[in-house]
Amino acid sequence: MSTLTICLVIFVVTIIGFATAGKRYSITAVALGSMILMVLTKCLKPATALSCFSNANVILMASMFVVSAGLNKTQMINKITAGIVRMAKGSFQKILVGYVLLAVIMISFIPSVMVTITVVIPLAAAVCRELKVSPSKLLFPIALAGIGSCMVIPTNMVVTQVAQINGYFEAYNYTVQMMTMKDFIICRLPGAIAVLIMAIFVVPRMAPNHQVDDAQIEAKSKTLEVAKLDPVREVIGYATFILVLLGLMFSSKIGIPTWVISTTGALVLAFSGVLKKDEIISSMNLSMVLLFVGSLGIGNALSETGVSELIGSKLSTIVLATKNNYLAGLILFLVPFILTQFMMNNGVGAIFQPLYVMLAQSLGCNPIGILMLATTAFMTSFLTPMATPAIAVVMGMGNYSQRDLLKMGIIPAAFVTVCVVLVTMTLYPIF
Numbered sequence: 001m002s003t004l005t006i007c008l009v010i011f012v013v014t015i016i017g018f019a020t021a022g023k024r025y026s027i028t029a030v031a032l033g034s035m036i037l038m039v040l041t042k043c044l045k046p047a048t049a050l051s052c053f054s055n056a057n058v059i060l061m062a063s064m065f066v067v068s069a070g071l072n073k074t075q076m077i078n079k080i081t082a083g084i085v086r087m088a089k090g091s092f093q094k095i096l097v098g099y100v101l102l103a104v105i106m107i108s109f110i111p112s113v114m115v116t117i118t119v120v121i122p123l124a125a126a127v128c129r130e131l132k133v134s135p136s137k138l139l140f141p142i143a144l145a146g147i148g149s150c151m152v153i154p155t156n157m158v159v160t161q162v163a164q165i166n167g168y169f170e171a172y173n174y175t176v177q178m179m180t181m182k183d184f185i186i187c188r189l190p191g192a193i194a195v196l197i198m199a200i201f202v203v204p205r206m207a208p209n210h211q212v213d214d215a216q217i218e219a220k221s222k223t224l225e226v227a228k229l230d231p232v233r234e235v236i237g238y239a240t241f242i243l244v245l246l247g248l249m250f251s252s253k254i255g256i257p258t259w260v261i262s263t264t265g266a267l268v269l270a271f272s273g274v275l276k277k278d279e280i281i282s283s284m285n286l287s288m289v290l291l292f293v294g295s296l297g298i299g300n301a302l303s304e305t306g307v308s309e310l311i312g313s314k315l316s317t318i319v320l321a322t323k324n325n326y327l328a329g330l331i332l333f334l335v336p337f338i339l340t341q342f343m344m345n346n347g348v349g350a351i352f353q354p355l356y357v358m359l360a361q362s363l364g365c366n367p368i369g370i371l372m373l374a375t376t377a378f379m380t381s382f383l384t385p386m387a388t389p390a391i392a393v394v395m396g397m398g399n400y401s402q403r404d405l406l407k408m409g410i411i412p413a414a415f416v417t418v419c420v421v422l423v424t425m426t427l428y429p430i431f
Contacts, residue, residue: 003041003042003043003305004305004306004307004310006041006043006305007038007041007043007301007302007305007307008307008310010034010037010038010041010043010301011034011298011302011307013034014030014031014034014298015351017030017033017034018030018031018347018348018350018351021347026287027291027346027347027350028287028288028290028291028294030294031290031291031293031294031295031297031298031350032290032293032294032297033294034294034297034298035049035052035293035294035297035298035301036049038297038298038301039297043301043304043305044297044300044301044304045304048297048300048304049297049300052293052294052296052297052300053293055167055293055296056163056257056258056259057163057164057166057167057259057292058167058289058292058293058296059259059262059263060159060160060163060258060259060262061160061163061164061285061288061289061292062284062285062286062289063259063262063263063265063266064159064160064244064262065160065283065284065285065288065289066265066266066269066270066275066280066283066284067240067241067244067262067265067266067269068241068283069269069275069279069280069283070236070237070240070241070265070266070269070274070275071237071238071241073229073237073274073275073279074229074234074237074238075228075229075234076238080102080105083098084098084099084102092133092137092138093200095124095127095128095138096138096141096142096200096204097200099120099123099124099127099138099142100141100142100145100196100199100200102120103120103142103143103145103146103149104145104146104149104153104196106120106146107146107147107149107150107157108149108152108153108157113146113147113150113388113390120142120146121139121142121143121393121394121397124138124139124142125138125139125397134208134209135397135398136207136208136209136398136399136400136404137204137207137209138204138207139394139397139398139400140203140207140394140398140400140404140405140408140409141199141200141203141204141207141408142199143382143390143391143394144195144198144199144203144382144408144409144412145195145196145199145200146390147195147379147380147381147382147388147390147391148191148192148194148195148196148199148380148382148412148416149192149195149196150379151184151188151375151379152184152185152188152189152192153185154181154182154184154185154249158181158184158185159181159245159248159258159262161184161375162179162180162181162183162184163258164292164353165179165353165371165375166178166179167292167296168295168296168299168353168354168357169357169367171296171299171300171303171354171357172299172302172303172354172357172358172361173303174357174360174361174367176366176367177366177367177368179368179371181249183368183372184372186423186427187368187369187372187376187420187423187424187427187428188372188376188420190419190420190422190423191376191380191415191416191419191420191423193419194412194415194416194419195412195415195416198411198412198415199412202411202412203408203409203411203412206407206408206411207404207408208400208404229274233272233273233274236268236269236272236274237269237274240265240268240269240274241265243265244261244262244264244265247261247265248261248262266280288346291346291350295350295353295354298354299354299357302354302358309358309361309362313362315355315358315359315362316359316362316363318331319331319332319359319363319430320363323431324431325425325426325429325430325431326421326422326425328425328430328431329369329373329421329424329425329430330417330421332356332359332370332373332374332377333373333374333376333377333417333420333421334377334417335352335377336348336349336351336352336374336377336378337377337378337380337413337417339378340377340378340379340380340381340387341381341383341384341387342384342387345378345379345381345387345388346378348377348378349374349375349378352374352377352378353371353374353375355374356370356371356373356374357371363430365429365430365431366428366429368428369424369425369427369428369429369430370428370430372420372424372428373420373421373424376416376420376424377420380413380416380417382405382409382412382413383405383406383409383410383413384402384405385402385405391405
């Protein structure tokens with residue numbers, strides 16, 4: 001059996017593993033296990049596999065997670081929440097707008113939808129109790145806004161995604177055009193604006209009026225309390241985050257590699273005591289980082305054995321048959337979008353981002369548009385609790401049914417699809 005056939009079989013098994021991952025094993029274990037199988041079957045050179053762990057983008061991702069944890073340790077969220085309640089003066093609409101904006105701000109600076117939702121939702125639910133309004137009218141719109149606006153503002157989440165995608169470009173030796181933060185803003189902003197409009201003005205009208213368990217919300221709120229930093233460390237937490245972001249934006253001009261900037265920020269937080277040793281280790285999100293390492297290894301193997309060329313050729317045949325940018329873009333968006341409603345979005349991303357790099361390479365087109373379709377599709381994950389753990393949390397705390405989620409989410413999903421396909425395929429056409 002040729003290495004191409006062996007590699008293709010392992011790749012198919014990997015996709016199945018991503019789709020069925022759950023309580024017994026994680027998608028990270030599947031990715032790393034597949035990479036090791038590639039090495040054992042001589043589809044991937046050991047030196048190449050080892051180099052994936054030392055990839056600059058891996059270091060950038062891990063250190064940025066630490067920098068974001070430093071910001072999360074400050075009292076920024078509590079201060080903003082107090083301001084929202086003060087300015088709203090009892091108005092439900094103003095409260096909704098305030099918490100939607102808070103979710104958007106948080107998701108831009110903290111690299112986790114789950115963390116954002118579990119921090120903002122209990123705070124919003126507590127305000128609903130004071131206003132004597134059902135939290136089910138408020139919780140899903142806030143979660144929708146947070147998920148829909150993820151990776152729009154050029155902050156740490158965008159930095160890590162750009163690094164990840166560029167890592168795939170390098171793995172497949174297809175560096176005709178590298179991803180930038182500007183590409184994310186251009187492609188993600190229209191859909192995010194559509195979601196925000198839906199979340200504020202449309203979705204609350206379709207939301208049910210369920211009663212929820214106040215005791216559950218109060219218990220959740222207590223587990224999320226953050227110990228206050230002293231004034232000096234509070235300032236260090238804010239300043240470090242801001243300076244790191246500025247450094248990343250202008251790294252090419254100042255001549256310092258991005259991974260050096262982010263790692264320096266993480267070290268400042270460590271030596272200043274903003275984050276303790278165990279907090280630094282837990283904040284690195286090693287599961288996400290190692291998932292990327294495994295995906296890089298798989299990508300290198302697919303490239304070395306010729307599987308990437310084979311898959312890219314088959315996909316390009318399907319795309320070329322449409323002979324229309326917008327129809328091709330719609331197909332390329334809908335496939336990962338549908339799948340992400342039934343399996344974790346990180347797993348869908350780990351499958352489709354490398355696949356679409358192969359497709360772009362086979363077509364010989366600008367890969368930015370195709371990759372942005374895939375990325376936006378797997379981030380549009382709010383129609384089922386299987387799509388992302390954040391929706392599972394909201395579903396429980398808002399007492400929503402699956403029918404409620406579909407009723408509230410299907411129109412925003414349609415708007416996102418139309419906006420993203422039109423904008424992306426106009427600016428980055430395939431043909």
